[in-house]
Amino acid sequence: MNHQLALVIVALGSLLAAACGKTHSRAVPYTLSTNEPSFFYSDHLTGACYWKFDTNGTYVMIAKEHMGVWPLDGGKWIQTSNGVITMTSTNQTAVSQEHDSVVAMTYRKRVFLVWPEKDYKADVQKVCRLIDSGTNAFLVYNEFLIPAEEFAQGTSKPYGFKFYREMNKVTGAEQ
Numbered sequence: 001m002n003h004q005l006a007l008v009i010v011a012l013g014s015l016l017a018a019a020c021g022k023t024h025s026r027a028v029p030y031t032l033s034t035n036e037p038s039f040f041y042s043d044h045l046t047g048a049c050y051w052k053f054d055t056n057g058t059y060v061m062i063a064k065e066h067m068g069v070w071p072l073d074g075g076k077w078i079q080t081s082n083g084v085i086t087m088t089s090t091n092q093t094a095v096s097q098e099h100d101s102v103v104a105m106t107y108r109k110r111v112f113l114v115w116p117e118k119d120y121k122a123d124v125q126k127v128c129r130l131i132d133s134g135t136n137a138f139l140v141y142n143e144f145l146i147p148a149e150e151f152a153q154g155t156s157k158p159y160g161f162k163f164y165r166e167m168n169k170v171t172g173a174e175q
Helices: 002-021 120-133 148-154 165-171
Strands: 038-043 047-053 058-065 068-079 084-089 101-107 110-114 143-146
Touching: 038 148, 047 148, 101 120, 110 120, 143 148
Parallel strands: none
Antiparallel strands: 038 047, 038 143, 047 058, 058 068, 068 084, 084 101, 101 110, 110 143
């Protein structure tokens, strides 16, 4: 009896491991709307970043921190059929000069951006696993599609201080 239970547990573990290892294969490229702007948000714990991709082919990246809200970058964008969004900044000192392309992906009805110059497949796989976890942990340092109202509200006032128990554990302030 214990031997059979052990075999079932090993089989389930193998299936789960295989599913997690292939999670990224279910994520597919996403095409931004040509009828209305697309808005993305990424929480950075002590700040946030908002992206607006407008239907006229322009984009703006907005930083939000406790000191205020301001545009960091802007310019033109175009998207290919495989989801790659190429951005051409009008600001020569912009942050996006380091990252001139991003890939829009969708998984379980969540749309997110990944940077192709990083370990693209591993990043997609990581985001999919975080979405599968059912927590909001996936919002930290990952850009997700948000409604226009959330963009407007989020970019209207400075970032309030938040308490993150996880950060205290990282810094050693909480044992």
